[in-house]
Every structure is written in structure tokens, then in C-alpha cells.
Amino acid sequence: MTEPRNVLNMCVLCPGICVTECPVYMATHIRASAPNNLARIALKFMEGSKDMEDALWLCTGCRSCEYACPMGNKVWEAVRVLRGQEYISSTEARVERLTNNSKPGLLVVSPSKPNVNIVKTLGGDYSLYWVDSGVISETYWSGRNPILNLNGIEFILADDMDALTPLSLSEKRLVSPLKILKSLGAKRLLGDNGYTLHIPCKTPREYRDDIIGGISQVLGSPESIVEGCVAGGGGLPVKHPDLAREIAMYTMRNTNPGRPVVTLCSNAKMLLRKLGYQSLTLLDLIEEAAQR
């Protein structure tokens, strides 16, 4: 990544082209959370003003500011580094770490067989065991689609967040949660009253329509679509739980609270459940459908 000081300095020079894109600022009115201000504060923190640290935890890492910035400046990444949170930027490093920390036997799917074979699910953090490729490969995925080559077959490893990224939509040989959901007939789980679809903030915008189209084909058209940050990430819900609720309520403000929310973000799901929403990820739907 770019040296944090350069990233932050660039924002000091900017009047704040991204501020209205920041869900934390728009929901809470806390000006310190607006990315250009957060950058200024982060610089002071780097220079030794430790009393500025609370502000660093106002960022969910949703990347909205990066998408809005003409320079693609990654304040969220610089802030994450300053918070002491590890950010693993290379696929190899991710896979190495995840392999070392994998948990056994949570969900097993077979990429080469048309029928999904779920061995067992345990909930919580999950590992994906990709079988039937000659070698049982054990990898854990944590958010960025590592691509593995196992026995000559490339797999994209995806959890809820990135399950429907371009690669998993376009690569027919890859197992996509949508294929699984379709085969399990998961649509019936949502009932007849419709559902709200939450597209997380990090979803690549150029593939938004493909993603919504894919989900609509399998689960039916959503009653409403919510795009953006529900404040699940970046440590914000832990450090500022009340603000996390404000952000979630702000993001969900135009939705029907009586409808289930299908989200691609497991952190969002947890926060929404605390707010009383019936919230499910695609993997939850798979699990439920398989158990029925």
C-alpha cells in the first residue's frame, strides 16, 4: 500500500469531495468521521497526539470514499494500519494465514459435481472445504476472493461478501453460492412477502446490475434494494456500538422492517439482527435449505 502519510496528506489538500459518500458521517453528523477530516486527525495521531485515537475507529472500511475520490485515495487502508489492524493485501499472504487458522469441517461443497453435498455446518466463522478435486483442500476465506489452483482447477473462494463478484458470476466452472441456492430451491425460505436485498458497500459497482440480476433470478425480485454500509466492519461496532446502530438505521431507513434482509455481508447480518431484522446471508440460506 501507499505510505500512510502520503495518503493522508492528499486528503488534507482536498475540500472533501467524498464526504457525502461516507455513510458514517452522513448518518451520525460526526465531522471527524468524514474521510478528509479523518485523514487530518490520523496525521495528528501519527505525529503523537494519542488523544486522537478514538476517531480512527469511526471508519468501517467501506471504501465509499475511495470510489468517490478522483485519486482513488485509500484513507480507510491508512487508518486501518494506524489502528494496528492487519490488512493482508496479497492473495498468497491471505491464503497462508487462512490456511494456518482454518477451522475444520464447517461447510463442504463440491465444485465439480452438479449436486451440492453439504457435510456439516457449524455456524460462526466457517471454513470452506473444497472437495472432489483430487486433493481435499482446506482453505479459509476472509473476504477478498483468493484464487487457488488445485489439481489444475482454479477456484474462487468466496464468503457472503464477495460471493457474487465478477469472477464468480462469469466463471462457470466455479461454484457460486447462487448455483447452490438454485439447486436447493432456497427461494421458498423467504416466503411470499418479499425481501430486502442488501448490497454491501465494497461490491464492485460495475457489476452491481449483474449481481442483483443473478440474485433476483434465484430468489425472486427483492421488494427493495439497499446499497451501502451497515457499519459492520472496521471495528466500529466494537468501539462505537451506538454509532453503529445509527449507521445501520440510516442505511435501512427506507426499507420495510417486517421483511427479511438478504445481505452479502456477514457483519451487516449480525448488526441487523441486533436491530431486530430477520437477516440472512447467502450461506445462511444454503445452510437452512440444506437442513430442511
Next chain:
Amino acid sequence: MSLDKFFEEATGLLGSRWVLLSDWQRYPYSRDYWPILVYKELSGGRASLPSGVVLPGSEGEVVELLELAGRHGVQIVAYGGGSGVLGGAVPDKNWVVMDLSRLDWIDWYDEESGIVDVGAGVYLKTLEEWLNKQGKTLRHFPQSFPEAVIGGLISTRSIGQYSTGYGGIEDLVRGLNVAVPSVGLVRIKPSPRRSVLLPLEQMFIGGEGLYGVITRAYLSAYDLPECSEKVGWISASFKNSLGNARSIVRRRIPPDLFRVYDEKESPLHFGVDGSVSIGVVEGECNVVEAKIEGIGKIVNADPWEGAELADKWLSKRFNVISDLWKLYELGMGFETIEISVPWGSAYDLYDSSMKSLGKLDRVFFTGVHASHFYQSGVALYYTIAYSLENIGDTYNSIWDTLMGEVSKHSASISHHHGVGRMRAKYLEAEYGPSGTELLSKLKNCLDPTSILRDKFFGGKS
């Protein structure tokens, strides 16, 4: 003055969530976008923090906070988007910032009349998006479009890139609510026009929060245009371009967005020699076509052929950071100064000021474009790049030089950025001693205990 008492009572009024006292909460309010403070911060300097920040959630709370401030001798500065470039929202150490961002409602006041009712803290971008969904627009696009809020735009008498067709913010404001220290909440109902002594809503447009705090605005929205066509052409010189622009405006067929660049800026922005003019013509398609044909006859060129010049500018019009960053890496700072001048002295002022600015030490580049046009004159926008070494001296010499030229040519010291802290010392050059005294007396009448600060008069800042 008792700040402690003020904050104690403000907390009772607003709740502790909306009274900000810790360093990280106050730091964002230490400056606006005044370049001298931006560069100071980049060089490791630390601006003074306000003593605290209050965020009222209603118009009533704004009035009560002003009353509290008066009772405890506290000075308040209203804070909108923080995009002002002259230090108008920069607080002194003991001041309290009133952040108006919670006044964020948007609703129709009268949809049939196209009048929208908005809180002072609404972001212009948010409002424009809301209107666009309903086929409407404010067509108010200042450079600060992404970060400016309605209250701040009105307070600084903002203008946007489509001004030639749609006017400035003063043409959009139909009514206002303003919290005035000596009066309370003044409610000026929306009206298409009125002739009732002083038009009170106009009194506060450009008041920069000195006479009252704007809490609500009633704004006129337009229908989105049927057609929007880009045009452009190149003239041999800026002098020719200005002459053509004057003819186009006088014939009442100007592009709604209209910009004319001098021979310094044209190569920089468009990679061409000469003087570039670009525009966007909007409205009913047949009217648009007729206007463009008329423009072509005046400039002796086919305006459609230069559409890509306009495209190029439109695609990056809100991106200032790329250029600023490149300059900063070269050790250079950046200043923009806008003035307005009658046609009769426009080119003379341009020519004379370019010579004067060109003689300054540590000034590497000065370019000018004209981007707001009137029957009687034009706004000139200076862009100046200078060395960050000895920034204070250089910065002041740039301003003194240009304001001296403005004074010499009977031009106005500001077209749309306002006064803030930076222009306070040139105020008399605009209104003369008696005009400045009148402003000062108005201030004393509306805000007798100077709750809303008095640093703008007499160059005290």
C-alpha cells in the same frame, strides 16, 4: 465570559451527544478550506481549536443557543460544509462552533411552484440528487458542489458553473428563516418577488453569518432541460474571446454554462494554443439549436466542433485534488481569486494585473478564465501557483497586488467567494468608509453583543 456554564446549559438543551469537547471532535473545525491554513497544516502546523462544538437539531435550538451565548458572553461561528476559501468559518481559540449539519430536512414547500424547503445543513449534492429523481434541478454547481451545504452557499452568496443561464444562489432563494441574536427566529415566507421595503431574505444572502444564522431556505427548482448540448471554439486571443463573449451575452444567447480561458490556461487545460471558450447550452431542443447557430455567427466558427473541449472540462470539473497534489509535490501552493468588473475595464484590468502579478517573486504561474457573464460585465477568475517557501509573504503580496489592481480599475473585490478573514482588510475598497460603517452599524443593531463575531470590520483580523 463563562464557557463552562455555556457548555453545561448547552448539554442540558441538546444532550451530551451533540456537544463536542474532545480534541478529535473539535479538530475538524479548526479551519475551513482557506489555503494558507491548509498549507500550514501540511507543514506540521496546528491551528487553534474552537473551545467546543454544538450541533442544534432544530431551528428552536439554534435560537436558544444564541440566547445562551449572549447570556454567557460566548462568541459563535456557524459552520456549514467547511469549503470556504477565505477563512470565514475559522474559529478563534475561545469561540464555539455551531455545526448546522443536523438541520438536514428536504421537502417540497410547494411542488407545483417548484419551491423546495430545505434545512441549512443539507448538502447541495444531496439536494440535487433528490431533485433529479423528480425531474428537477437547482442547476447550481459551484466548484464546491460535493462538499458545500445550503446554509453556507447562501451565506457566501455562492454562484455555480451554470450561472449565465440560471443565475446565482440569490436568484434561487425565495424565502429564508434566520436566527438573529437581537430578534429571534425571523421567518421570511417564500415569494416569487416582493416589494415590501428591504427584501429581508436578500439582506442575509452573503451575510457570512455575521448578522444571523440561516436555518432554513426556500429555493426555486427548475425542470431538467430537454436538451443539453456542449459547444466549444478557439479564438486567437483572450481579448478576442472576451469581445465575442460580450456580444453573445448582449444578444442574450449565451450558453448556460460559459467559460472563456486566457492564453495561459488554455494550453494547460486543453493542450491547445490561443484562447478556448466552452459552453453548455440547455433548454428546449429547437431553442438550443437556434442559440448555437447564433453563437456560431458571432464567433465565426462552428461551436458543435469544439464539443470535446467542453466534454474534457466537464469530466473533471470537481477534481481539484489532482492538480493540487502535483503542485504540492513540486513545492508549490495554489490560490484562486475571483473578482468582477464592468466590460469597459475588463481587459485593461486583466492586462495590467497579469503584468503586476508577473513581477512578484516566487509566483510561477498566473492564469485567468472568465466564467460568469452579465450584460454589464464579467467575473475574472485568477489561478496562481507560487512557491511554498515564505508562504505568508508571498500570499499577502499576491492578494495586495491583485486587490490594488481591482481598486485601480473600479472592479469589485469579490465575485462569489465572499470576504471571510482574508478580504476583510480590503472591505473599504468595495464600499468606501461610509458603506463599511453602515455594515458595521447594521451588525451592531442585529447582534449588539457580537455573539456572531465582529472581526470582519476595520481589518481587525
